Amino acid sequence: MTGADPAGVWSSPGRANLIGEHTDYNDGFVLPFAIDRRTFVALDTREDGRIRVASTFDGAVAEVALDELDDLFPDRRGDVPEWATYPLGVAWALLRTTGVAADAVTGVDLAIASEVPVGAGLSSSAAIEGSVASALNETWGLGLDRVALAQAGRLAENEAVGAPTGIMDQMASMLGQPDAAIFLDCRSLDTDVVDLGFAEAGLALVVIDTQVEHSHATGGYRERRAACELGARTMGVPALRDLTVDDLPRAATLLDDVTFRRVRHVVTEDQRVLDTVRVLREEGPRAIGDLLVASHASMRDDFEISVPELDTAVEAALRAGAIGARMTGGGFGGAAIALVPHADVQAVTDAAAAAFEASGFRAPHVFTVTPSAGARRDA
Structure with a gap:
């Protein structure tokens, strides 16, 4: 951005969610893992109290005074490019949550580059948030731990960006560990590391990116969240997390069909997360396919x-030898994941490509990911 060497470089990974979709904002359970594709941010300091961001996403540069961030978010977010609301929103969220005054921290230049596919359901947004939060936390001497940085990322995404997401993505990006998933209770934010054992079992995690872009800030996601909130209110519980499968017959009598089905997904998905953790620990990863x-x-x-496209990806992967497959992420596009024996990775890749071509879809982007480490300083 300036031609000078940066003061430091930080990175944070995207994430794949093994299981537990749309349970996070219902105070439920999720089982994501960080992937080996990362977003990097190079930071340099400046003396004029301003923050400037540039990225490989867009040739535009966005710049604002740190003491004007409160004016920018949320009401004037449209004054900057959409991608810039993520790093600028993180700066805003960190100052807001810590109560540190804008004039008490140094201005910064941030240059962002990412390996995480955008719009693939692999949380390129959380990777930006995690890398920027880590960089600013250290540079500004805020002293926040990884959970607090994840919470700042969620605040940025919810209020600065305007996407009503939960905290799963940020927690996975901050806390990831090699060959392990993070079992997260989204109510308490308690976490437990669950060994996946993919490498020992001879398994690969294949991502089939449908190339169908989605946006969490649009209506479909909001409608699903509103239906979940309606279901919880009608059932008299704080959140759908407080229901079990035994409550579903009563829910069917109280809720309209659409709301009931939204509730049934969340309640049964929470149970599937718990079952997956148990099966991984008792039987290993080859036994989780049906879940x-x-x-x-x-x-x-x-x-x-x-x-x-997602249904086609899942069906093609299963026919070609995948142990299990499912869409991952918020939906309405993005990627499917498939748990595949190493010997069948090419067959799954070829099957997905052939199925997409036969259906007249744009060719998918198919690649493997490895459960990896969370946010860190790289230089």
Whole structure:
């Protein structure tokens, strides 16, 4: 951005969610892991109390005074490019949550580059938030721990960007560990590291990016969240997390069909997360395939967030030898994941490409990801 060497470089990964979709904002359970594709931010300080951001996403540069961030968010977010609301929103969220005055911290230049595919359901947004939050936390001497940085990222996404997401993505990006998933209770924010054992079991995690872009800030996501909130109110509980599958017959008598199916997805998905953690620990990763398939069916039929390309990806992967497969992320596009024996990775890749071509879809982007480490300083 300035031609000078940066003061430091930080990075944070995207994430794949093994199971537990749309449970996070219902105070439920999720099982994501950080992936080996990262977003990097180079930071240099400046003396004029301003923050300037540039990225490989866009040739534009966005710049604002730190003491004007409160004016920018949320009401004037349209004054900057959409991608810039993520890093600028993180700066705003960190100052807001810590109560540190804008004139008490140094201005910064941030240059962002990412390996995480945008719009693929692999949380490129949380990767930006995690890298920027880590960089600013250290540079500004805020002393926040990883959970607090994840919370700042969620605040930025909810209020600065305007996307009503939960905290799963940010927690996975901050806390990820190699060959492990993060079992997260989204109510208490308690976490537990769950060994995945993919490498030892000879398994790969294949991502089939449908190239169908989605946006969490648009109506479909908001409608699903509103339906969940209605269901919880009608059932007399603080959140759908407080229901079990035994409550579903009563829910069916109290809720309209659409709201009931939204509720049924969340309640059964919470149970599938708990079952997946148990099965991983007792039997290993080769035994979780049916749970992944059931999760996709629930998202397709009850939550109605799949699209034909995602269904095609899952079906093609299963036919070609995947142990299990499901869409991952918020839905309405993005990616499917498939748990695949190493020997069948090429067959799954070829099957997905052939199925997409036969259906007249744009060719998918197929690649493997490895459960990896969370946010860190790189230089």
